[in-house]
Amino acid sequence: MSEKNILLCVSGGIAVYKACALTSKLVQNGYNVKVIMSESATKFVSPLTFQALSRNEVYTDTFIENNPEVIAHIDVADWADLIIVAPATANMIGKLANGIADDMISTTLLAATAPVWVAPAMNVHMYSHPAVQKNIQTLYQYGHRFIEPGEGYLACGYIGKGRLEEPEKIVELIHSHFNSLPLPLNGKKVLITAGPTKEKIDPVRYVTNHSSGKMGYALAEEAVKMGADVVLVSGADNTEVPAGVTFLKIESAEDMYNEVMKYYPQVDVVIKSAAVADYKPSLVYDKKVKKQDGNLMIEFERTKDILQELGKNKDRQFLVGFAAETNDLEKYALQKLERKNLDMIVGNNILEAGAGFSGDTNIVTIFHKDKSVKKLPLLSKHETAKEILGEIILKMGDD
Template identity: 40%
Template structure:
């Protein structure tokens, strides 16, 4: 399939901060240009310790700007004109220092001066140590920047170069790209005119006012799929269970708690052309939910009675008049992945099943809550086995498979 030109003619100013995640901006530049955007870059002095201006210039095809007091640069492209001539400014990685300067209005280098001298929309992708991210000073700066209208993408949670784990990882290039396309109003992709419904995350099924049944789903894959579909032009609604993730830019999001709430939200969202049921919906719920906290009593355990939750995938797949044209389910399995997933596709009546192995790996981790996924896409006409990849990349690949499916269909979008 040809590469989407969703950003054709758009001008992006990329401000590269000084962090190890700066290497990701090289891929971001490539992807922005693939989609038709022109990219100019400003690099802070610290950024040049991680990637070279020559590397950035080679990919942008433009001169890289580094010095506020460079008389030649000021004559050719003044810092004010540099920032105001862009359609979007992206700061990635946005370090704690750069964010502090933005929040307090400091302008002591080219990057911070350009950010202060602009009325262009700004998207930042924070990246820093988890302790720096969680520090009260940084949190105050985040609140101020959001109040000032600055858009955020990320950070994600995971292992860091410093050896710690937690929030602070810069968003992946595809995630930043998706957010940029959403901010630039890029709705002309191959799925333009189609309506997509995506479920994501776990559900929480209450036992009493303080306890619930849940699972380890983080929602990362479902959220990434919603963003990828929106990036290709689909009008996308994300119905999310409880997660610790920001709502994707360019996507309408409805938050729910239980399986019954999620089903009701799905039904209210119909008609739709595409339904991707990526949520890990709890199979059962307690049918004798207590109105007060169940107290621990000596000599006995509470008697809990369970009942089945509604099957959202099967319900959407078996609708008569309002069934989405393409219904995709997920099969999270720990053994016999292909066999169980294939049987699930037949049993539920959906068109495609995305099968993934969620068993614990040799490191003690797994797909649930992790950053990567290994997918087997099962359709009536056969199976595709995808290599292990980042969840954002898997989402992109699935979205493009969906776009290809509809490109081969003669039906137009539903009204």
């Protein structure tokens, strides 16, 4: 990797110390590393630290031009094979999303043509703020990719999502990016849905199902390893988000519909592994429903059929559905395949030992629109994911 140039853009947050470790690990792995620091980043760590670790000049000011033969921010932008913003603060994400160029990092990135990866790190409530999420979506639409923050104890004292991904995992992603072997999903954009939805009854209660999201998360992780740009839309809780995906947390079927339809025109493959509620309460109470004598009757209405809408609006996308059944698996799977204009459907009998929602294994049968069928034995969900993605790659290659 000695010929690969990594430009590391460090914005100001306590996670700057992890950027030091990332710089060191990249250099140890043979990458050329140059570092740009925002002014606030220098309050946490001295530029001299990054200079010693990277063995290169550290850029901190747009107006410092040490080489009169070049313009620094243009030169370093052209130099990079890959640009990583880590840690990326809410402020820096906002600047990049809105084209603001008022420091060395934001000015350089406006001039960059290399791939840009953004690794957010901030307070859990800041990360979930609608403005930050909107800016993240804007950058994704510009072609930037995100290294999802992890969950855990944060410097502010909160426990939640917002920790900068560990340097070791970032280096692994970079290795995969520069892998000399062609990756089968390289350049493909894949949208995956996972987990259950929650349909509110009142502020306390909701209707849901037993889906854990493990199958969808395994698909997302394996798709990233195969080179895909992955958007994961999930209603699952307590499941670790795979590194390298763009993650969108939802609750209701309506939420999932809106996110899926927003990204649908941009993607090449859709894998709908989520267990979306078919019905939701017709009336959602704004106050807790108090216990009374006798029975409580709740009227339900249909939710939007996301998969059917995708089938109706399919253009070039390869569309994959799931059929979790308790009987007549082949019959119901094939009916769904045809009715919803799918290219492929993955069926499993959830009553079969090893094929349930919350386990780490699955037993599936893959049905294609060309009538071919592939039955898989009991496998881990990650092995099942590899098989499913392999079938998708095979059939896309036939088209």
